[in-house]
Amino acid sequence: MSxxxxxxxxxxxxGHLAVAGINLHIAEGExxxxxxxxxxxxxxTLRMIAGFxxxxxxxxxxxxxDVTSLPPEKRDIGIxxxxxxxxxxxxxxxxxxxxxxxxxxxxDEIRRRVTDALRQVGLSGYEERYQxxxxxxxxxxxxxxxxxxxxxxxxxxxxxxxxxxxxxxxEMKYWIxxxxxxxxxxxxxxxxxxxxxxxxxxxxxxxQKAQVVQVGTPQxxxxxxxxxxxxxxxxxxxxxxxxVGSGSGSDMTVLIDGNPVPTRGPENxxxxxxxxxxxxxxxxxxxxxxxxxxRLPATVxxxxxxxxxxxxxxxxxxxxxxxxxxxxSGNERFNPGTPVTxxxxxxxxxxxxx
Amino acid sequence: MQEETxxxxxxxxxxxxxxxxxxVPVGVVVLAGLNAGDYLTFxxxxxxxxxxxxxxxxxxxxxxYGVSFVVALVSTLISTTIGTMAAIYLTRSRGPFVSFxxxxxxxxxxxxxxVLGLALYVFYVTSDLGLARTxxxxxxxxxxxxxxxxxxxxxxxxVGFDRSLEEAARSLGASPFTAFRxxxxxxxxxxISAGAIFAFIVSFGQFEVTLFLSAPDLQTLPSAMYxxxxxxxxxxxxxxxxxxxxxxxxxxxxxxxxxxxxxxxER
Ligand SMILES: Nc1ncnc2c1ncn2[C@@H]1O[C@H](COP(=O)(O)OP(=O)(O)OP(=O)(O)O)[C@@H](O)[C@H]1O
Ligand SMILES: [Mg+2]
Numbered sequence: 212m213s214x215x216x217x218x219x220x221x222x223x224x225x226g227h228l229a230v231a232g233i234n235l236h237i238a239e240g241e242x243x244x245x246x247x248x249x250x251x252x253x254x255x256t257l258r259m260i261a262g263f264x265x266x267x268x269x270x271x272x273x274x275x276x277d278v279t280s281l282p283p284e285k286r287d288i289g290i291x292x293x294x295x296x297x298x299x300x301x302x303x304x305x306x307x308x309x310x311x312x313x314x315x316x317x318x319d320e321i322r323r324r325v326t327d328a329l330r331q332v333g334l335s336g337y338e339e340r341y342q343x344x345x346x347x348x349x350x351x352x353x354x355x356x357x358x359x360x361x362x363x364x365x366x367x368x369x370x371x372x373x374x375x376x377x378x379x380x381x382e383m384k385y386w387i388x389x390x391x392x393x394x395x396x397x398x399x400x401x402x403x404x405x406x407x408x409x410x411x412x413x414x415x416x417x418x419q420k421a422q423v424v425q426v427g428t429p430q431x432x433x434x435x436x437x438x439x440x441x442x443x444x445x446x447x448x449x450x451x452x453x454x455v456g457s458g459s460g461s462d463m464t465v466l467i468d469g470n471p472v473p474t475r476g477p478e479n480x481x482x483x484x485x486x487x488x489x490x491x492x493x494x495x496x497x498x499x500x501x502x503x504x505x506r507l508p509a510t511v512x513x514x515x516x517x518x519x520x521x522x523x524x525x526x527x528x529x530x531x532x533x534x535x536x537x538x539x540s541g542n543e544r545f546n547p548g549t550p551v552t553x554x555x556x557x558x559x560x561x562x563x564x565x
Numbered sequence: 566m567q568e569e570t571x572x573x574x575x576x577x578x579x580x581x582x583x584x585x586x587x588x589v590p591v592g593v594v595v596l597a598g599l600n601a602g603d604y605l606t607f608x609x610x611x612x613x614x615x616x617x618x619x620x621x622x623x624x625x626x627x628x629x630y631g632v633s634f635v636v637a638l639v640s641t642l643i644s645t646t647i648g649t650m651a652a653i654y655l656t657r658s659r660g661p662f663v664s665f666x667x668x669x670x671x672x673x674x675x676x677x678x679x680v681l682g683l684a685l686y687v688f689y690v691t692s693d694l695g696l697a698r699t700x701x702x703x704x705x706x707x708x709x710x711x712x713x714x715x716x717x718x719x720x721x722x723x724v725g726f727d728r729s730l731e732e733a734a735r736s737l738g739a740s741p742f743t744a745f746r747x748x749x750x751x752x753x754x755x756x757i758s759a760g761a762i763f764a765f766i767v768s769f770g771q772f773e774v775t776l777f778l779s780a781p782d783l784q785t786l787p788s789a790m791y792x793x794x795x796x797x798x799x800x801x802x803x804x805x806x807x808x809x810x811x812x813x814x815x816x817x818x819x820x821x822x823x824x825x826x827x828x829x830x831e832r
Contacts, residue, residue: 261732261736262735262736263732263735282735282740282741283732283735283736284735284736284737284738284739284740286736288736289736289737290732290733290736292729292732292733294727294729296727296729296730296732296733298730298733298734298748298751298752299730299752300748300751300752309734309737309747310737310738313737313738313739313743314738354733357733357737358736358737361737361738
């Protein structure tokens with residue numbers, strides 16, 4: 212088990228940058244997700260770590276070894292593909308034994324370790340099955356067992372859940388996370404699904420256009436997004452056009468409809484500069500009884516019932532925002548057209564330069 | 566796969582009729598070979614093993630049969646090897662000439678056999694390579710003709726081959742060659758066998774190209790049959806046809822024992 216250093220890692224395809232100089236440190240035993248929209252370079256990054264794509268420039272260090280120019284078979288890395296890549300001409304036992312046979316392990320050791328690996332992924336008794344006799348979830352477990360049985364230094368997963376249906380995806384999410392925790396193996400997980408990244412990761416690297424734009428724990432990424440892209444890509448956000456009232460950094464205000472509103476923001480802002488104010492819908496509270504430092508007049512546009520939540524569309528200073536409210540007994544409901552007071556904790560809002 | 570009961574009756578009827586029509590020539594040859602009369606006629610004038618015996622005692626037919634068998638076997642081995650390698654190159658290389666090369670390799674299928682035969686003949690006799698009227702020269706002709714069949718079937722399998730299988734093998738510790746041998750080759754093996762069967766059958770029945778490359782002491786079964794039909798209108802040729810059909814059927818059966826034929830045609 213080892214940590215991973217990516218240093219100025221770059222891949223260009225005929226002048227088109229698929230990965231543009233990524234610097235990352237992934238700690239030993241960490242579950243690290245690369246999260247980003249389609250085409251942002253996640254798979255290319257992962258495939259460079261695995262050794263299937265030769266970087267145009269930059270370095271890949273695993274543990275103490277510079278593996279940048281090593282072929283995949285010398286890297287001691289396990290990778291699970293989106294389609295699982297179970298060898299169709301071998302049964303499950305032979306699939307899992309593949310890496311051990313290449314390592315010339317004695318026969319009885321192979322048999323024992325295959326049995327152990329199958330037990331670990333909950334597929335005891337599946338030895339004789341072929342790929343076509345396995346469901347998607349089972350294939351995934353076999354793919355994981357096949358990789359883990361060789362005890363690689365690093366585990367790479369490229370969108371391993373995207374081929375599964377929703378309920379299985381939920382189940383596998385926790386299962387993979389638990390297995391990773393138990394084994395303590397350094398894991399890089401590629402996904403475009405923010406839910407997966409938020410629930411499974413120790414840290415997330417958000418990628419956009421061939422670059423990593425923010426690295427942080429799920430909480431940091433969700434609650435303190437550094438760019439507008441991160442805010443809108445992860446979860447839902449209200450993005451309001453405002454101008455800077457005074458100050459910058461953690462002690463600043465923006466003007467909404469002429470009212471100064473305290474917020475956090477970046478340094479080096481000048482008063483009057485247009486910025487975006489970002490607030491998550493679940494942090495917008497409605498009602499006259501609220502005690503938030505920010506209090507602004509708004510009008511209810513519509514109310515949508517969503518079971519555990521009630522979602523309000525509101526007009527605030529001419530702009531539309533969304534507020535989500537727990538559907539608890541005792542919580543007042545607001546009809547469309549009602550004038551209300553809205554507010555939020557300034558620590559839960561962020562001014563961002565577009 | 567669909568359950569057989571779901572296939573409409575019309576389709577079943579049509580395929581049954583087509584199969585019958587396709588099998589008519591086989592029936593004609595078999596019956597003509599079992600003719601009791603002196604000449605090749607259909608319907609036969611009574612049945613006997615007379616011409617079968619004639620075939621089995623005719624040194625010309627027997628040696629032609631042997632030549633055809635050896636030529637088909639050797640050219641199949643060569644074109645299966647070359648064709649598989651060519652298919653791998655054609656599907657994996659990203660060079661600018663690949664699509665041109667692909668067409669080029671398929672040329673022997675579209676080119677009329679007489680043109681190819683004539684070209685080879687002219688080349689053999691005008692060059693000093695000493696290939697004219699030799700086994701080697703004949704084999705080269707047959708490899709050229711059969712190779713495209715192997716290339717076509719193997720290419721089809723490789724296009725559908727999932728490269729991540731090979732990559733999975735690599736990261737599990739296999740060198741490029743080992744990954745190819747243990748995974749790719751195994752997965753496409755049924756297509757290679759199918760290509761080999763095609764090559765064998767095509768070579769065994771090859772006539773036009775062979776016509777230009779064979780010599781009186783180096784005759785294949787099709788050209789021996791042709792010669793025999795031209796000069797003596799005897800049913801021996803039809804009897805030889807029975808043995809040719811038998812060999813092709815036998816080679817299919819043997820191969821299906823070795824590899825799972827069902828899988829070839831399931832693709
Ligand atoms: N072999 C290749 N040749 C040329 N361009 C490539 C190649 N592989 C990837 N690219 C390009 O590099 C960019 C990044 O691709 P990559 O596969 O890493 O995206 P991704 O983030 O994994 O997207 P997705 O979520 O759709 O899988 C894309 O613009 C893609 O078109
Ligand atoms: Mg991808």
